[in-house]
Amino acid sequence: MRVSAGEKALNYVVLTLFSLFALFPVITIVVTALGPQLGVAESGPHWGNIVDAWNQGSFGPALLRSLLVALLVVPVALVLSILAGYAFGTMRFRGSTFLFYVFLFGMMVPAEAIIIPLFYDMRALGLTDTIWAIALPQIAQSIAFGTFWMRAQFRAMPPNLVEAAAIDGTSGLTTLWRIMVPPAIPSIATVTVLMFMWTWNEFLIPLVMSPGATWRTAPLGLSVFKGQYTADGALIAAAGLIVAAPIVAVFLLMQRYFISGMLEGAAKE
Amino acid sequence: MRRRRLVIPALAATTILALAACAPGSDPDEPAGSETGGGSEPAEVNTDIAGLGDITLTVWDQEVRSSQDPALQALNEAFMEKYPNVTIERVSQSNDDLQSQIALALSGNDVPDVIQVNNARADMGAYVTAGQLVNLEPYAEAYGWADRYSESVLSYSRYSEDGKTFGEGNLYGLPQTGEVVGIFYNKAKLEELGLEVPQTWDDYFAALDAAKAAGEQPMVLGNIDQWPAFHVFGPLQANYVPVDEIAALGLGNEGASWTSDGNVQALEQFGTWGTEGYFGSSPNGTDYDLAWADFAKGTGVFLPAGNWLAGDLESLMGEDVGFMAPPPGTDGTLATTGATGIPFGIPAASENVDAAAAYIDFITTDEAMAMIAENGGMPVNNTADNAPEAGLQKDVFEAFDAVSTEGTLLPYLDWATPSFADTAGQGFQELLGGQKSAADVAQAFEDDYQAFIGG
């Protein structure tokens, strides 16, 4: 493929300008995070903010808890979504449209809307202040999106793939894992990143479901820098960097899968 | 297809009937709370904590900032040392998060033993009505809290049994710290402008005009979060409206009106400050924390705000900043928004009420007050005694002492009704931005107030 030099230059200009726009608030966060804390007059950079934020927000255990929650939510939701998406995407059955809309419906429900009944039900089950009270509702939310997503992916695949497998007499599950999942790896990577990110950044569910703070996750650590009337912007931003870092890392790691998946797909056609 | 159409409405009808039968909040495992409210009264007060056996005392507080946290931390340790049979399990978080959790947590069986619950009707008032807080009167008597606290301070944690009247009745909480809203001023700027620290409201208005004429921004306000405006309007209101009327409005009790001439004049004055640029170009678009940081860097002459900024402002501005209680109000007495930090109360379902009361007693003793002062907080009792020798904190402590002993601490206006924080937050922003007239805003406030006391 050839692209003219002029077009190429224009492409770089467009992409660079937009990247700067995307980066601009991120830079603001970093500058704020390294700026002086309330009542500190000397000019920065104040690397100590990160250390202070880490200690005051007790981010060590909080990050560990966040990780455990994400490690429970993401794989479970992913597997269940792939199974459900496979059914919706490749099979015809009675009530499939209706059931699909039932799943779709879950994406539309704001967490604020269900948090109060969830709290009472979880407490009745004796699950508040356990990982389950925090993970299960998020698994449910992620399933709604994951099913929607995987259905779209499986539908977009050539139908002869499934038919060929059926003719070979391969069983359904084997077809799914051997034939359907491998080409869908890039989109599975995408949904993994999204689920991980949403779980990691979730604020309201861990706040309400863990009243005794035994399962306080990382984003809740940010509130330690907010008093009743004053908040320390520098420490909040520094804490934000701590909270954001693992996700950025996951995203960068998954980046490789996008690229390899893309090359694979291009070679196959 | 036709059959299905018939089935759905029928199903819907039965569902609704079923839903109505099983009302929320009626689960058998939730203690319902007495229908009449009033909270539980301990059968017998026990102040012998050492004899209670091993206890885990769960405390939920919002003392998270560095000027608050160390004092409570130290007090907790001292309490556990005094009573080795008690282990304190502390959960601290921001006030917003804490208040969001309390409503849900209080309705269960497994509740914390001590909580910091906001005085407002939307919070403490609602829990008193639902019978979810322990009436502390018997403990107040046993521990002699009436001698320790001034009645005006205690009154802001008092509700009638049914939660209808705020400001008198039973005691449901005890605060550790005091709060006073006043006016910070930039000494260097006043000197530059040839102005004295204003002694009367007329002086203050004149000083603002002089500052404006000289090209300075007269006052600093960052009102993007809506609540800061309350702390500017509160003191101003006392220049136009008698204090007992403000108290009735602020506590949501009967007998006052937002549409009185005084209130409309006060709102008008406040709106004029907004539209004529006395707070700079865009108070509604400015962050609270950035606004006072700007004041510290030399923007503006006056900063109407609460004592909680004193520590930070002093370390940034040193000798250049002063603090004054607002000038005496319309009836000649000192009066300003203030009252208390968030009081500590005891959930009715707590299993360790005696130990919880002893804890609350322990963290509000004279020694505790001294510890709070040492760590940079402003204790609610013995404030003048604990004042630093010099500097901004001295001004602040003295102002609080003067208002709380000689004058009147006015309640925060958003305590009045459950929805008043919204109504007034919105109204003040619309006044400052010039979208609504003072009369319209007064009417909106009055509607909210009347709807509450009428219902």
Add this chain to the structure above:
Amino acid sequence: MVRNRTTPYLYLLPAFLVYGLFLLYPVARTAQFSLFDWPGFGPSTFVGFENYADLLEDGRFITAIGNALYLILFYSVLPLLVGLVLAATLRRGQVRGMGIYRVLIFLPQVIALVVVAVAWRQIYTPNGTLNQLLGLVGIETDTGWLGVPELALSAVGIIGFWLETGLVMLLLLAGMNRIPNDLYEATRLDGAGPISEFFAVTLPSVRGEIVTSMVLTIIAALKTFDLVYMTTSGGPGTATTVPSYEVYNRAFQLKEVGSASAVAIVLTVLVFVINIFVTRIGEERKVTR
């Protein structure tokens, strides 16, 4: 195909169990709560559809719905337009450092909204970075962007645009990467320029992704909560209030769980209807293609 009739349902069952118990059931309970006058604790009173009837005359609620619909422009429409341009550029342009651009543009999605809010408040404040930038190009202003009723909602919308564009771009790019290179080469041999190529090859191939990204971003627009809560609290006045914020505010601040539940149900239905509409259009097109 040889398959048991129950097979599809078995695949759905595990997902449906978790989903039903921890999402559908709570929604049903919320629907139930919406028929009561209840502070969230203690006794409750059955009021039928009164909470819903009250919403019809509730100025704050109506403003909130209008605001949410306006936000769709910033959360969905603009990101779609810009995302298409960016994705097509990345797909076709043989851009070196493509991975870096992709990471940078997607980055906003990844950062916790608490931190995003801190940053944007600093950008929009009267002496903030936006006004400093404007000053550099000769526009002197000390507007507090979030404090002007006419501008505040758009200012929040721009944060939404900033957030969602990366997501939309990535979704579209995933779709465009499925387009075989020969298809592009064939079109180019025919002498098509970048623009006619875009309309002839790229756009038709990513219809599914367009629908997906519209659905996701419309949901994000209508469900916006954290951002409003942490930047403007719905102000100035009611200029930026949105339904989700009303749900939270009513449930947790005003302690009107009944009314909060009614708002939640109306909001959910609204989001559902709009998205059914969008997916229907999208899938019909797919069939006629």
